[in-house]
Amino acid sequence: MSLPRIVSQVVILGSQILGKAFVEAYRQAARNARSGTSHSTGAGERGGANLGSNLAGEGGPMITRKHKMTVDEACQILNVKNVAFSEGPNQPIVSEELSDMLKAYERMFQANEKTSKYLLSKVVRAKDRISAEVELAKTPTPPQPPPQQPPQP
Template sequence: MSARVIAQVIVLGTQILGKAFVEAYKQAVANAAGGGAVGSAGRLGKDSLTRQTGMTIEEAYKILNLKKDNFDVSTFAKNYEHLFKVNDTSSGGSFYIQSKVMRAKERIDMEMAEATKKNKNSQNNDKQPSS
């Protein structure tokens, strides 16, 4: 009698697991066909610097405790230096947070360099005579 019950439990468990795997496979196929990679690209945004660094400019501003509408280079440098030193591993800080602070600085530096480049290009276009 107990062997029969054990066999039924095994058969029932196998059926349940089989159905679950079939459903998971169908879901995976649907995700692949529908553009499953869109999730990561959509989360990071369409900005090339965001894709390159993996960090949005808003996230970088939050990490360094800066306000985008009231950006000051001296505050930027001061906040970076302070957060980098406070999170130094030799003084008991967090390497992870220190890395985030450094990546945030790099992201803002890249944004500033791109803005400077665009500004120079627009100035050069303004200086060219129109025909």
């Protein structure tokens, strides 16, 4: 076999492999766009049903998209327990968990302040994500009207 023939076969085979990979990546992106899930945050790998929000309201997924981090990820980064931020409509938010979160944030911020900007940004975003969830829990939700039932014949 001659060298030009071997080189041409390697180039053709390599281009076929790359072409198939690009086509599959495009198909996956099209599927993601149709289903409306985002795999860039990692929420889709966990099912994406709740998007990491502890609240049942519609603000949770919006906060997740804004901060690009789920509550679970934020709790893992700061090494705090993932607790419900509000036990009920009249229950106060647990301050012990919030103080633990702030202590963990300060400790990790000081540890990474001079070394890694990437880790520092993750720590700051984790604190912001949990703080946004707490603010969402503090806002009162308007009472839901009971569902209307059709008249009984």
